[in-house]
Amino acid sequence: SQQGEEDPQALSIQEGENATMNCSYKTSINNLQWYRQNSGRGLVHLILIRSNEREKHSGRLRVTLDTSKKSSSLLITASRAADTASYFCATDDTDKLIFGTGTRLQVFP
Amino acid sequence: NAGVTQTPKFQVLKTGQSMTLQCAQDMNHNSMYWYRQDPGMGLRLIYYSASEGTTDKGEVPNGYNVSRLNKREFSLRLESAAPSQTSVYFCASLRFGTEAFFGQGTRLTVV
Numbered sequence: 001s002q003q004g005e006e007d008p009q010a011l012s013i014q015e016g017e018n019a020t021m022n023c024s025y026k027t028s029i030n031n032l033q034w035y036r037q038n039s040g041r042g043l044v045h046l047i048l049i050r051s052n053e054r055e056k057h058s059g060r061l062r063v064t065l066d067t068s069k070k071s072s073s074l075l076i077t078a079s080r081a082a083d084t085a086s087y088f089c090a091t092d093d094t095d096k097l098i099f100g101t102g103t104r105l106q107v108f109p
Numbered sequence: 110n111a112g113v114t115q116t117p118k119f120q121v122l123k124t125g126q127s128m129t130l131q132c133a134q135d136m137n138h139n140s141m142y143w144y145r146q147d148p149g150m151g152l153r154l155i156y157y158s159a160s161e162g163t164t165d166k167g168e169v170p171n172g173y174n175v176s177r178l179n180k181r182e183f184s185l186r187l188e189s190a191a192p193s194q195t196s197v198y199f200c201a202s203l204r205f206g207t208e209a210f211f212g213q214g215t216r217l218t219v220v
Contacts, residue, residue, distance in 0.1 A: 004151075030206060042199060043152070045208035088151055090209070095159035096167060097142060097201070097209055099152040 004089045004100025012106045019076040021103040023089030024069075032065055033090045034074050037102075043088065046074075079107045111135055115200050115212030122190040122219045130185040130215050132200030138210075140203050141183035142167075143175060145196040146214075152199060158183055159205070190219045 004025045013019055023032070031050045035043040049056045049065045049072070056063045062075040076083055084107045089100040113134045122128055134141065139160045144152040144167075154167030158177040172194060174186045183202075187194060195218050203209040 033208060035209075040214075042211035042213050043201075043209075045210075048208055092205070095140060095165070095205065096154060096157055097140075097203065098154060098168070099144070101151040 004091055004098065006087075006089060006100040006103045008103060009101070010104045010106070012108065013079055014108050015079060015081055017079055017107075019079050019083070019105055019107070021074050021087055021105070023072045023074070023100050025072075025089070025091045025100075026070065027091075027093050029067070029091045029093070031092055032063075032072050033097075034061075034063060034072075035088045035090060035099075037086045037088065039085075046087075076105075079105075081107050081109045083107050113200055113202055113210050113212040115198075115215055117215060118213065119216050120218070122187075122217065124191060124219060126190050127186065127188050128190065128217075129187075130198055130200070130217075131182070132184065132202075132212060133182045134202040134210070135181065136202060136204075136210065137180070138202040138204050139180070140205050141177065142201045142203075142209070143173075143183070143185045144199045144201065145169065145194075146199060147196050155185065155198075187217075190217075192219045195219045 033048045034046045060077045086102045088102045142157045143155040156175040161180045198215045200212040201209045
């Protein structure tokens with residue numbers, strides 16, 4: 001089974017609202033990453049948070065990491081229609097990079 | 110820089126045929142990966158190579174083989190394609206502990 005499980009599986013919001021998606025994982029990690037995938041395209045890296053960090057910001061993105069709970073969250077503030085995409089967390093398990101199941105975000109204008 | 114280049118972009122195979130998906134990166138990364146993505150699903154790791162000369166199984170290796178030809182190139186081979194292998198395949202590379210870079214994907218249909 002996949003290392004990361006994300007919830008919700010799907011999320012629909014209006015432009016301007018915030019979107020929060022969560023990722024849980026199973027084993028110890030060195031870092032956790034979030035990626036975005038537009039329909040039919042390759043994945044694009046958004047942000048990386050190391051295991052000794054608790055929170056990280058990048059523009060409208062805020063990521064938190066709780067290693068005691070083996071969980072992370074991605075917050076997108078003031079969402080835009082262009083944020084519509086699938087979002088995946090990924091964790092490194094020794095030399096492997098394992099992806100979660102993803103959250104499909106739909107932002108309505 | 111080209112980043113990660115995958116070929117072909119599209120392929121249709123008949124059941125039982127074989128093919129090799131090619132992947133090359135120009136970022137001098139040690140680690141390379143092959144994933145498959147089925148409709149509405151996440152990426153599942155097929156095989157990976159942590160360094161030149163090494164390869165290891167991922168989550169779903171059955172029916173596939175890989176070759177790490179050199180530091181730049183990592184190929185994925187389907188010896189006898191099956192309809193269950195219809196998927197989109199992604200190659201990725203990274204310097205461990207940093208972000209991964211992905212190819213644009215290969216859409217494979219097995220009929």
